[in-house]
Amino acid sequence: MTAWRDFEQAEPDFARRVRALFDAHRHKTIATVRADGSPRISGIETAFEDGELAFGSMPDARKGADLRRDPRFALHSATIDPVEGDEAKWPGEAKISGRAIAAGLIAEGPDGELFHADIAEVVHTHLDDKATVLIVEWWTPAHGLRRVDRA
16 A cells, blocks of 8 residues: 555655645545446545545545445546746646545544545646646656656
8 A cells, every 4th residue: 555655755845746736725626436437526625644645525425435336536636727927837736546445434523434545646737937848747656756748
């Protein structure tokens, strides 16, 4: 299993940038797999707690049922549009995919199930300093950090 702390230790600067994008806004989006194999998109909140990326599901919610049946997920940070004329300051967007590991019931706050992320891939898409090149950086436990520049 690859916990957030493992990714953070492997690539601290990259992890800091990705976490800043996830922490910048309360609401994110998660994709899960429905029973028929089709994708489901749901709103979600996440937290970085004790070296884990954690997220929850309310009782009887479809995303929780999806994750219990098929733990694959893709999580997307909130997306903001670049400011026209100042695109180089756009922080980009981040994605994390992997498998959700059931971690029991949520201890504080509303009732629900808690999941921790077993991370398979982390992606940060952003622009270069001149806003002329799209940069896609991604990390996997097997291959480490890689980068593609797209002009």
